[in-house]
Amino acid sequence: MVHPRVLRALSMPLIGHLDQAFLGVMNDIQTLLRGVFETNNRFTIAVSGTGSAGMEASIVNIVEPSDAVIVGVNGVFGTRWASAVERCGGKAIRVEAPWGQVIDPAAIEQALIRSGPVKAVAIVQAETSTGAWQPLEPIATLCRKHDALFLVDAVTSLGGIPVEVDRWGIDVCYSGTQKCLSCPPGLSPFTLSDRALTAIKARRSPCQSWYFDMTLIEDYWAEGTRAYHHTAPISMLYALREALRLVEEEGLPARFARHQLNSEALLAGLAQLGLLPLPQAGHRLPMLTCVTVPSHIPEAEIRMNLLSTYGIEIGGGLGPLKGKVWRIGLMGESSTEAHVLTLLNALEELFIRQGWLSTPGVALQAAARIYSRMAS
């Protein structure tokens, strides 16, 4: 869901992308993005592509042929990142964990010790394919100790849980607009630490991508220079500015608390239906709840029914989790009590009709208990 103010911003008449007035929009976006990334990084922009473009940009700028990169792989997005490293001529050292679990910092440390010089460590904070919430601070500390850059995928996390770029010491961090920022998809917020910028400027070979070359893009976003690189996606940037203003108005602490509350209520309700979270306790993302579906439930059929009868779309499992889990997003504008209750009620109806549940209202009641506890 996107706020009406964002939809209205999208439909504003266009101005030239090098027009003075538009440069103001770009400045605003940089300032607001620094707020959500909790960073003072001068280089904080929106890449003109989706979150996947941010992933690619993070690699092609940092990795040179034969550079080693440790990649945490515990879901779809870690796998992709490793592929991006290899397409770049780099060596991807995969540190794996079962899908649904988080990467053990000790395993990262072992890899750092064993592998010889490592250019970077790449970690997904919020694995959208499993709902696992990866702690970042211990890995950041290891990166500093072993002189490796720290790359973080915050596509699903930014605006929903803390992403403290400066305090934790993240060097490259990117996100997507369509998750907890509640802006349409199409841009990738992206920030680089001075350490990362220094590494980029010390490259021996040019970036293999012209479109994602941050040394060129830097001159386009930098006040005073504004050298034409490519044409900025004007309407999408209008929308992103408005979405970021909404985040700022709510405030990050309130926004994180809202995501947490609705997620707890959802989990309490789902538990009454026998749907238990895949990730271990303490590592469950509030914006993406992933629950194991018992084998007697024809999961695809129920999902179709939710969509066609109730107008509710939830995700199925990807890769090894196909047919085994549901992934329920409560992101940004969509993280509401109304969404939690509507979904639980719909599931109760479907479960009662199938004979998997006898007492109506138990899931709703469990959710209500969470909401009232928090209100007291």
Next chain:
Amino acid sequence: MVHPRVLRALSMPLIGHLDQAFLGVMNDIQTLLRGVFETNNRFTIAVSGTGSAGMEASIVNIVEPSDAVIVGVNGVFGTRWASAVERCGGKAIRVEAPWGQVIDPAAIEQALIRSGPVKAVAIVQAETSTGAWQPLEPIATLCRKHDALFLVDAVTSLGGIPVEVDRWGIDVCYSGTQKCLSCPPGLSPFTLSDRALTAIKARRSPCQSWYFDMTLIEDYWAEGTRAYHHTAPISMLYALREALRLVEEEGLPARFARHQLNSEALLAGLAQLGLLPLPQAGHRLPMLTCVTVPSHIPEAEIRMNLLSTYGIEIGGGLGPLKGKVWRIGLMGESSTEAHVLTLLNALEELFIRQGWLSTPGVALQAAARIYSRMAS
């Protein structure tokens, strides 16, 4: 300028990018894009990035390390393309012409004969930096003869002059949305011939880009497969569909004639002010009029004045043409009699105030003569 229907489409509520209803939007776009590209190519999509992303995608999919590519260089965009080839490990063979002139097919033929095997020939149809209109058919014939793929940059041309992909034999063609299609920037229409697809599938090495890998993107756009690759920029695709519907409603011949007429009227008026076209006769783009500015005119000052006093934005020269030319866009929705007359009147006012023109109305009169001739 963007049509109000396109702005309204942009602000439609979002649906999931894998939702059945959204797949219908993608199908519509493919069909409508085949219309403007005048192609039956099954592989006809919109890349999730700007026109520059289309340029990069055209290279990273076709070119493998050490492949030779002949690139026509007669302006900014040819230069960029050559850089993209080199960043890809390919060998760019530049065939140059002075800025403002077109590439001589004989020079391409010589390069094809001299260079040994050439993977592709890359030509910009509409050089936005110079206003030159490059004829494509003779080069297409040479490509067939020498078994090279034919790559065409149609960023500024598509929807304003003919881009006959199938009849001419173009193998890879990309465009941008913000030029003659009058949709906001952010997407790149992109089509591949079967010959190009065969070459891509016969690659010895994987595409260096994951984001632009057409073998993956093909599965995302293909009906029946719809395999998740990246999240489509939903709002932008709504907008593109509406913009393409407007093109279809007007019809390509009428749209081309409109661009031609307004360009002729503009040129007739500008000639009265001593502003003569840079490109040679017969090679002047109707959507981008590039005129030489006499040295006594402080061109940047006049452009600033046009913007601040009259709200009219025209472009200055790039690269070697900096300070020497004006580039006036009349693209898609912006190619109107009202724009032509308003600009000519503003220029007349400014020129009279400076003493460079004595009789008011001469430029307007010259334009009016073109309009009345065409009406009779």
